[in-house]
Amino acid sequence: MAENVDALVIGAGPAGLTAAWALKNLGIENVLVAEREAVAGGIPRHSHHPGYGIRDLHRFMNGPSYAKTLVTRAKDAGVRIANNFSVTDWEQDGLITATSKNGRQLLMPQVVILATGARERPRPARLVAGNRVRGIYTTGELQQAVYERKLPIGTRAVVVGAEHVSFSALMTLNHADVKVVAMVTEHHKHQSYPAFYFGAKVRYQVPLRTTTSVVSVNGTDRVESVTLRDNGGNESNVECDVVVFTGNWIADYELAQRSGITRDSGTTGPLVNQLLRTSQPNVFAAGNILHPVTTADVAALDGVIAARSAAEYLTGRSLLGNTVSINVAPPFTWVSPQQVLVGAGMPPRNCFQLWVTEFPSSSLVVVQQGTQTLFSQRLRLVPGRPAELKSDWISSVDPAGGPIQIRLG
Amino acid sequence: MKFDVVVIGAGLVGSAIAQEFTARGQSVCIVEKSNDVGNGTSKANTAIWHTGFDAVPGSLESKLVGRGYFLLENYAKQAGIPIVKTGAVLVAWDEEQLASLDGLADKAHKNGYEKTKGLSQSEVRNLEPNLSESALGGLLVPDEGIVCTWTTNLAYATTAVQAGATLYLNTKVVGVNSVPDGMEIQTDTHQTITGSLVVNAAGLYSDDIHRMFGHQTFSVTPRKGQLIVFDKLARNLVNHIILPVPSSKGKGVLISPTVYGNVILGPTAEDQTDKTDTSTTQAGFEFLLAKGQAMLPGLVTNEVTATYAGLRAATEHSDYQITFHLDQKYICVGGIRSTGLTSALAIAEYVAEQLFIAGHPIGERADILPAPMPNIGEDFVRPYQDEVAIAKNPSFGEVICHCERVTIGELDQAFDSTIPPCTLEGLRRRTRATMGRCQGFYCGAEVAQRLTEAKK
Ligand SMILES: Cc1cc2nc3c(=O)[nH]c(=O)nc-3n(C[C@H](O)[C@H](O)[C@H](O)COP(=O)(O)OP(=O)(O)OC[C@H]3O[C@@H](n4cnc5c(N)ncnc54)[C@H](O)[C@@H]3O)c2cc1C
Ligand SMILES: Cc1cc2nc3c(=O)[nH]c(=O)nc-3n(C[C@H](O)[C@H](O)[C@H](O)COP(=O)(O)OP(=O)(O)OC[C@H]3O[C@@H](n4cnc5c(N)ncnc54)[C@H](O)[C@@H]3O)c2cc1C
Numbered sequence: 058m059a060e061n062v063d064a065l066v067i068g069a070g071p072a073g074l075t076a077a078w079a080l081k082n083l084g085i086e087n088v089l090v091a092e093r094e095a096v097a098g099g100i101p102r103h104s105h106h107p108g109y110g111i112r113d114l115h116r117f118m119n120g121p122s123y124a125k126t127l128v129t130r131a132k133d134a135g136v137r138i139a140n141n142f143s144v145t146d147w148e149q150d151g152l153i154t155a156t157s158k159n160g161r162q163l164l165m166p167q168v169v170i171l172a173t174g175a176r177e178r179p180r181p182a183r184l185v186a187g188n189r190v191r192g193i194y195t196t197g198e199l200q201q202a203v204y205e206r207k208l209p210i211g212t213r214a215v216v217v218g219a220e221h222v223s224f225s226a227l228m229t230l231n232h233a234d235v236k237v238v239a240m241v242t243e244h245h246k247h248q249s250y251p252a253f254y255f256g257a258k259v260r261y262q263v264p265l266r267t268t269t270s271v272v273s274v275n276g277t278d279r280v281e282s283v284t285l286r287d288n289g290g291n292e293s294n295v296e297c298d299v300v301v302f303t304g305n306w307i308a309d310y311e312l313a314q315r316s317g318i319t320r321d322s323g324t325t326g327p328l329v330n331q332l333l334r335t336s337q338p339n340v341f342a343a344g345n346i347l348h349p350v351t352t353a354d355v356a357a358l359d360g361v362i363a364a365r366s367a368a369e370y371l372t373g374r375s376l377l378g379n380t381v382s383i384n385v386a387p388p389f390t391w392v393s394p395q396q397v398l399v400g401a402g403m404p405p406r407n408c409f410q411l412w413v414t415e416f417p418s419s420s421l422v423v424v425q426q427g428t429q430t431l432f433s434q435r436l437r438l439v440p441g442r443p444a445e446l447k448s449d450w451i452s453s454v455d456p457a458g459g460p461i462q463i464r465l466g
Numbered sequence: 467m468k469f470d471v472v473v474i475g476a477g478l479v480g481s482a483i484a485q486e487f488t489a490r491g492q493s494v495c496i497v498e499k500s501n502d503v504g505n506g507t508s509k510a511n512t513a514i515w516h517t518g519f520d521a522v523p524g525s526l527e528s529k530l531v532g533r534g535y536f537l538l539e540n541y542a543k544q545a546g547i548p549i550v551k552t553g554a555v556l557v558a559w560d561e562e563q564l565a566s567l568d569g570l571a572d573k574a575h576k577n578g579y580e581k582t583k584g585l586s587q588s589e590v591r592n593l594e595p596n597l598s599e600s601a602l603g604g605l606l607v608p609d610e611g612i613v614c615t616w617t618t619n620l621a622y623a624t625t626a627v628q629a630g631a632t633l634y635l636n637t638k639v640v641g642v643n644s645v646p647d648g649m650e651i652q653t654d655t656h657q658t659i660t661g662s663l664v665v666n667a668a669g670l671y672s673d674d675i676h677r678m679f680g681h682q683t684f685s686v687t688p689r690k691g692q693l694i695v696f697d698k699l700a701r702n703l704v705n706h707i708i709l710p711v712p713s714s715k716g717k718g719v720l721i722s723p724t725v726y727g728n729v730i731l732g733p734t735a736e737d738q739t740d741k742t743d744t745s746t747t748q749a750g751f752e753f754l755l756a757k758g759q760a761m762l763p764g765l766v767t768n769e770v771t772a773t774y775a776g777l778r779a780a781t782e783h784s785d786y787q788i789t790f791h792l793d794q795k796y797i798c799v800g801g802i803r804s805t806g807l808t809s810a811l812a813i814a815e816y817v818a819e820q821l822f823i824a825g826h827p828i829g830e831r832a833d834i835l836p837a838p839m840p841n842i843g844e845d846f847v848r849p850y851q852d853e854v855a856i857a858k859n860p861s862f863g864e865v866i867c868h869c870e871r872v873t874i875g876e877l878d879q880a881f882d883s884t885i886p887p888c889t890l891e892g893l894r895r896r897t898r899a900t901m902g903r904c905q906g907f908y909c910g911a912e913v914a915q916r917l918t919e920a921k922k
Contacts (some may be wrong), residue, residue: 160853161853178769
């Protein structure tokens with residue numbers, strides 16, 4: 058027999074925990090958060106450096122304290138959090154199956170909020186050739202190995218990527234007494250805040266190799282070197298025993314895929330409108346599954362909107378109306394949300410998240426519907442870092458005006 | 467130490483032979499230089515369960531693959547090794563290939579395989595709607611299938627050990643010496659192991675061992691095969707194994723579902739001299755992706771889960787190099803190039819039969835049951851789906867590797883098994899933990915810690 062729940066939130070990261078807490082505040086009775094890990098909190102659980110909670114909690118805290126604060130807040134509001142509870146199947150008719158120590162459980166929720174997050178692409182997914190050896194990490198695995206499991210890492214590391222998360226990897230490696238011998242990016246400069254970069258350069262003396270790609274990881278049993286190629290085609294070997302592949306995010310969309318929800322090819326996550334509703338009227342999404350990847354506070358604040366939309370659905374107040382889709386032209390690879398429900402209010406934090414994978418030639422972003430320019434804004438566009446486009450223009454969208462395009466001016 | 471039989475190499479072939487001899491009441495020792503069984507060519511192949519329809523008619527390989535096909539099916543079912551009869555569609559992509567299909571059907575017939583069926587262009591399309599438009603026709607081989615190579619190898623070795631065989635891991639054979647009652651094996655661990663009979667099942671190094679016995683009848687040229695494993699979401703793009711028309715250069719690049727629910731593309735065929743170089747290359751990836759794009763355009767846009775390469779023990783001869791030197795108390799089972807997963811049980815049976823015929827006392831075969839293997843295939847109930855298993859042991863309800871849905875119960879089972887893993891690689895082959903799309907982003911650290919603790 059399937060257990061009925063009013064709202065099932067899948068994933069107890071910042072987005073899911075915030076959504077569940079908000080649902081309780083909106084008066085929804087039975088709110089269950091399914092979390093497949095033994096401890097709730099999502100990625101911040103093992104991200105032991107400060108930089109969390111700024112926009113949502115208006116505090117500056119480290120990952121684990123941030124995670125604990127969100128868990129406590131949700132529990133205090135009456136949210137049930139099921140840990141070690143792994144959602145494995147999702148039928149088209151809405152029936153959800155999960156595995157836990159108690160066996161297989163069937164759930165029949167009235168609404169679902171998907172908040173399964175995002176992960177970094179590992180080495181094989183980037184088609185980096187060479188040997189299958191020990192010593193290859195993503196930042197996610199590295200942080201857990203260092204902070205949670207206290208495992209030995211190595212002595213000399215190459216960090217692949219130079220975006221925010223790459224600097225987070227740098228701090229972790231430093232904590233584990235691993236010397237970073239090179240930081241490698243295909244771009245012509247690093248993509249984090251100047252302060253992070255100069256801080257790292259001065260403190261850890263990390264040589265940054267720009268316009269350089271990783272050809273192969275070499276070794277017999279564990280990593281012995283990586284082969285790098287610069288933009289002139291010259292190859293060189295760097296000796297190291299650790300390689301950390303950072304960034305290059307992909308949404309954790311596999312569960313969404315099983316339920317038949319429409320996905321956006323750009324973000325890889327579910328396609329949503331500004332109310333964070335997916336192609337299924339009772340399924341909503343929040344967090345990095347929608348925009349891989351933003352900071353945790355931004356992911357968390359999605360939860361508030363997703364919760365409000367879910368509550369409206371539960372009380373029969375869902376808005377219906379014309380939907381207009383938003384497309385992006387290169388160099389943009391995605392926008393989130395990707396649809397405007399005309400007349401239905403603003404997206405989370407009154408902005409759209411925009412993504413580029415190359416440094417663009419201009420900073421002017423233009424929003425256009427047909428021949429009509431709705432809005433333009435100058436933005437700092439940096440690959441591997443979301444840019445926030447103001448959303449005021451959605452009140453002037455013409456329901457019959459066809460798709461909206463976002464392009465470089 | 468003295469044994470009836472000493473087997474050099476714990477790959478599929480050596481492990482199957484060890485199992486055969488233990489079942490015949492012989493005292494057996496397996497000497498393996500690696501830290502695990504099945505850690506050479508046997509861990510990195512295409513994992514096709516071949517009918518042998520395209521073997522060289524009349525060859526020993528043809529006979530043993532045909533026989534091995536049936537033996538493996540029975541064995542896998544008894545041991546709980548994932549095996550699935552998907553069938554294969556051999557696809558012709560040009561007129562020349564189309565014209566050669568009749569010849570292939572004829573060859574299958576000569577190999578004793580009668581069930582091939584010619585397919586028109588539209589029949590191919592019906593069976594495999596996602597193939598590229600340029601598929602002109604094909605040949606259906608309904609009995610080809612897929613199997614798990616890791617648990618197959620592990621089952622042979624485990625069954626042998628449980629029946630009394632001694633397994634020396636991390637022990638490399640460096641020389642041999644004739645002694646009055648057999649052959650003495652020298653190892654890099656300074657152990658002296660004597661066998662009344664020595665079997666060389668050293669795979670890529672079978673020629674080196676053969677030379678230690680004074681024979682130079684073949685030499686192994688490693689032929690690298692690189693493969694790309696695609697995400698499980700690609701699985702419903704194909705129903706059968708998609709085979710190319712074989713050419714003189716080998717079997718060519720195929721697309722196949724795996725028993726774990728992924729799709730593989732490969733292998734390449736690159737001759738090299740280094741027997742240890744199993745690295746993948748950018749050129750290899752580019753070659754395979756172009757092939758994949760031409761055959762199944764929807765495939766290559768999927769995420770890549772893993773890449774790997776294996777080395778076939780190719781020799782200057784087209785057939786297996788199985789020779790008996792009973793005057794030297796020595797049997798060579800080398801050059802088992804590209805069909806050994808299917809044929810290993812038949813090879814073991816053949817070796818025993820030949821010995822029997824030669825009058826060597828080898829005993830009756832007892833009916834021993836294969837050691838049960840944990841199910842790591844998707845076509846059967848996995849522990850995380852198994853109410854009964856979880857009720858008995860709740861740790862089968864604790865998923866640790868989320869991509870492959872491996873539970874803590876399965877890790878513990880591997881740690882407590884007859885041949886426990888001593889590396890992460892070994893654990894991966896037994897459970898699939900960390901082998902999925904995230905490659906350990908979520909669970910890698912915890913799995914590593916559990917392995918470290920289990921080894922203490
Ligand atoms: C190394 C690193 C450093 C970072 N540093 C910062 C920083 O300094 N400041 C900052 O603001 N942000 C930082 N971030 C980003 C921040 O961690 C993310 O933005 C945030 O965690 C996203 O929240 P989320 O809820 O969308 O996803 P997640 O935190 O990923 O949570 C998703 C949850 O869903 C669960 N789940 C997934 N599938 C299932 C399923 N089928 N069943 C049950 N549960 C499931 C997962 O176990 C997980 O707990 C960093 C990220 C990384 C990787
Ligand atoms: C790319 C590729 C695709 C293939 N596809 C298929 C397929 O689809 N279907 C199929 O049926 N077959 C396939 N095969 C073939 C199959 O994998 C092999 O035939 C089989 O694995 C050979 O097993 P083996 O035991 O002879 O060799 P191995 O597995 O290499 O075992 C030999 C063992 O001997 C040990 N050893 C070597 N020297 C010494 C020494 N001096 N002392 C101690 N130990 C030693 C090694 O460490 C090794 O473990 C494929 C092979 C490759 C490479």
